[in-house]
Each structure stands twice: as structure tokens, then as C-alpha cells.
Amino acid sequence: MLQVIHTKNELIAALARFKAEGKVIGLVPTMGALHDGHISLIQYSKQQCDITVASIFVNPTQFNDPADLERYPRPIERDTVKLQEAGCDILFLPSVSEMYAENEQWHIDLGRVEHVLEGAFRPGHYQGVTQIVKKLFDVVKPDFAFFGQKDYQQFLVISKMVEIFKMPLKLVCCPTIREKDGLAMSSRNIHLSETERNASLMLSKLLFAAKNQISAKTIEAIENEAMSLMRTAELVQPEYFKIVTADSLQAPASTNGTEKMIALVAAKVGNTRLIDNMFMD
Numbered sequence: 001m002l003q004v005i006h007t008k009n010e011l012i013a014a015l016a017r018f019k020a021e022g023k024v025i026g027l028v029p030t031m032g033a034l035h036d037g038h039i040s041l042i043q044y045s046k047q048q049c050d051i052t053v054a055s056i057f058v059n060p061t062q063f064n065d066p067a068d069l070e071r072y073p074r075p076i077e078r079d080t081v082k083l084q085e086a087g088c089d090i091l092f093l094p095s096v097s098e099m100y101a102e103n104e105q106w107h108i109d110l111g112r113v114e115h116v117l118e119g120a121f122r123p124g125h126y127q128g129v130t131q132i133v134k135k136l137f138d139v140v141k142p143d144f145a146f147f148g149q150k151d152y153q154q155f156l157v158i159s160k161m162v163e164i165f166k167m168p169l170k171l172v173c174c175p176t177i178r179e180k181d182g183l184a185m186s187s188r189n190i191h192l193s194e195t196e197r198n199a200s201l202m203l204s205k206l207l208f209a210a211k212n213q214i215s216a217k218t219i220e221a222i223e224n225e226a227m228s229l230m231r232t233a234e235l236v237q238p239e240y241f242k243i244v245t246a247d248s249l250q251a252p253a254s255t256n257g258t259e260k261m262i263a264l265v266a267a268k269v270g271n272t273r274l275i276d277n278m279f280m281d
């Protein structure tokens with residue numbers, strides 16, 4: 001039976017009982033509007049942990065675009081049913097005032113993973129993400145926390161934060177769940193019209209193509225071709241298409257080396273900003 005909890009104190013009390021029994025706690029942080037990608041994270045947590053806590057909190061400090069925050073979908077009743085059906089144990093559903101004091105300040109030096117790619121196009125985004133994730137980790141004190149590969153750079157940034165604060169938990173990066181036609185599931189897909197939905201397929205197609213071409217072409221050629229195909233596509237405004245090292249998001253020394261590589265893409269389709277990525281091996 002899903003327990004819905006709105007305050008930090010109540011959550012700490014509920015978890016204290018489980019912790020006293022030696023139960024392993026898994027946390028799945030989300031912003032709601034749940035889809036099968038989120039539910040897969042709940043399933044990974046249930047496989048590895050005794051108690052699964054999901055949080056739904058549309059965190060204002062990570063939105064660099066006020067219009068994006070305003071129109072972020074919030075179907076909380078449907079989300080609650082989905083979590084109940086998935087066998088989640090606790091839903092943490094706090095208000096903004098429960099999580100933030102007025103004019104609260106936060107800054108953490110996360111190094112280069114904060115400033116490239118998403119960080120360059122969404123200034124301040126990862127400060128906001130780490131600010132809220134630190135609060136969630138401090139309240140729940142989970143043994144494991146589950147995140148999606150779809151937000152790969154976010155996973156690296158949170159890993160860096162955990163290292164800086166020496167937090168005693170294990171982070172798990174779970175595979176991206178896609179629609180049958182390849183589109184990465186995302187809460188923001190709901191905003192796409194039918195034509196935009198068709199146009200957005202280009203992102204995953206370019207990633208699959210890059211993976212096929214990686215040993216035959218230079219990285220520069222693959223990136224340039226992808227960018228020019230996106231630039232000429234109707235409704236698509238590309239931000240970046242980059243192939244970088246998976247651990248530090250830097251240009252790889254060569255394509256035939258041993259470094260693990262990942263391609264990452266971001267583009268606006270109509271008014272909706274989408275991201276996706278794929279490992280190149």
C-alpha cells in the first residue's frame with residue numbers, strides 16, 4: 001500500500017522504523033508526470049531494495065526558463081495510481097516551502113561536467129539539481145538512488161556531488177526507456193503536437209546512426225552531419241550534437257581508442273526542448 005507523505009519530519013519518522021529493522025532503502029527522485037521510464041526506475045529499486053521511496057517535486061531552482069516551469073505537467077492523481085500499481089512503498093510529495101527557506105543560497109563547485117552541454121544551454125540548472133538532490137539525500141538517507149541514463153550529464157553531476165560530500169550511498173544509472181519508434185520517453189513529450197512528435201524522431205535516429213558510423217567516420221564529420229541535418233529539418237532547432245568521453249564529457253583522443261564514448265543531443269522541437277544520448281559501443 002502506497003503511503004503518501006508531505007513533510008520531511010513525517011518521512012524521517014516513517015523511514016526510521018524501516019531502518020531500525022535493517023531494511024535497505026531505495027530512492028527514485030522525479031518531477032512527476034510519470035511514464036514507463038520512471039516506472040522502470042521503481043522496478044530497479046524494488047529489485048535491489050526492501051523499501052522504495054519515490055519523490056515528486058517540480059524543483060523551481062533548476063528551471064532556467066520560467067515558461068518551462070509554468071507549463072511543466074503535474075498530473076498528481078494519475079501519478080499516485082501509477083506508483084501504487086508499481087508497488088512503490090512511499091511517495092514523498094513536499095511543497096516548495098517544505099523544501100526551501102526564503103532566499104536560500106546554494107553553490108557547489110562541480111567542475112567541468114557542470115558547464116558543458118546542458119550546463120552551457122541551461123545556466124544554473126545543475127546548481128538547482130544538486131541543491132534539491134542534496135536535500136532529498138539528507139532527508140531519506142537512502143542506500144541506493146536510481147536515475148535514468150536519459151539525463152546522463154545529470155547522473156555525472158550528482159555523482160560528483162556525492163563524491164564531494166562523501167555521501168554513503170550508491171548511485172545507479174538505469175537504461176533509457178524508449179517508445180517503439182525510438183523516441184526517449186520524457187514528461188515533456190506530452191507537449192508535442194503530432195507533427196512535432198514525428199519531427200522529434202530525428203534525435204534518436206541520429207544517435208543510432210552515429211553508433212553505426214563511429215568506426216567508419218571521424219567524430220567531427222558525424223557531429224557536423226547531425227547538426228546540419230537537424231538545422232534543415234522542419235520544426236527542429238538544434239542546440240548540440242556531441243560525441244565525448246563518457247566519464248568526463250571531453251573530446252576523445254581518437255575513435256579507435258579504448259575510452260568509452262557517448263553521443264548526446266539537445267534540440268527544441270517546436271517549443272519543446274528534448275534531450276537524448278547513446279553509448280557508442
Ligand SMILES: Nc1ncnc2c1ncn2[C@@H]1O[C@H](COP(=O)(O)OP(=O)(O)OP(=O)(O)O)[C@@H](O)[C@H]1O
Binds near residue numbers: 040150184185
Ligand atoms: N525514458 C526514460 N528512461 C529511463 N529513465 C528516465 C527516462 N526519462 C526520465 N528518466 C529518469 O527519471 C528521473 C526523473 O526524471 P524527470 O521527472 O525529469 O522525467 P523526464 O521524463 O526526464 O522529464 P523531463 O525531461 O521532461 O523533465 C530522472 O532520473 C530521469 O533521468
Ligand SMILES: CC(C)(CO)[C@@H](O)C(=O)[O-]
Binds near residue numbers: 031062132151
Ligand atoms: C533529479 C531531479 C528529480 C531533481 O529535481 C530532476 O532533475 C529529474 O527529474 O531528473
Ligand code: BAL
Binds near residue numbers: 062063151154
Ligand atoms: N529531467 C531533467 C530535469 C529537467 O529537465 O529539469
